Amino acid sequence: DQQVKQNSPSLSVQEGRISILNCDYTNSMFDYFLWYKKYPAEGPTFLISISSIKDKNEDGRFTVFLNKSAKHLSLHIVPSQPGDSAVYFCAASASNAGKSTFGDGTTLTVKP
């Protein structure tokens, strides 16, 4: 039973356009959600997080939206750049102190 799901294995967008990566979760106990970015042969890098008391969090070109009723979150990247091409992992945690459950990742390709 996968508790964090990223249903799109891949996404391709044009440079300068918006990239929208989606994530669904099933565990109602999750109250923190995070996004990580991973380049080949490197470890994941933390991008942005959001707590369940918020519905939006922004950091530069990256915005995460949370819809608790739908158990859905999304990461928006605006504008997309070729350097954003990577695998993006969604993760969720059931408390503000500890282990996270990861989705399978979405490979984003930004075309020049």
Added chain:
Amino acid sequence: NAGVTQTPKFRVLKTGQSMTLLCAQDMNHEYMYWYRQDPGMGLRLIHYSVGEGTTAKGEVPDGYNVSRLKKQNFLLGLESAAPSQTSVYFCASSFPRTAYGYTFGSGTRLTVV
């Protein structure tokens, strides 16, 4: 800043052999984790530690043991390697606040033949 350092980066083992993966962090993080990533899949938690001298099981702990004798080090052991343990292993560390995220090492690619 080194961050999180994993050694070795690559290793090939024969079935039944044992080995230890070392993770070291220099950020004074309380929490440390071991995840594995298989092709096309996300990261699955093997074991984790919330402080020196503590360890706990994650989602896929069978076949692995861990130790956290020093705050900065987290060791992952395979007592008798099996081909199903062929994977990329990532160590991570964090402060006790989920919102800040993890800092990951660059991974250890392990092949068991």
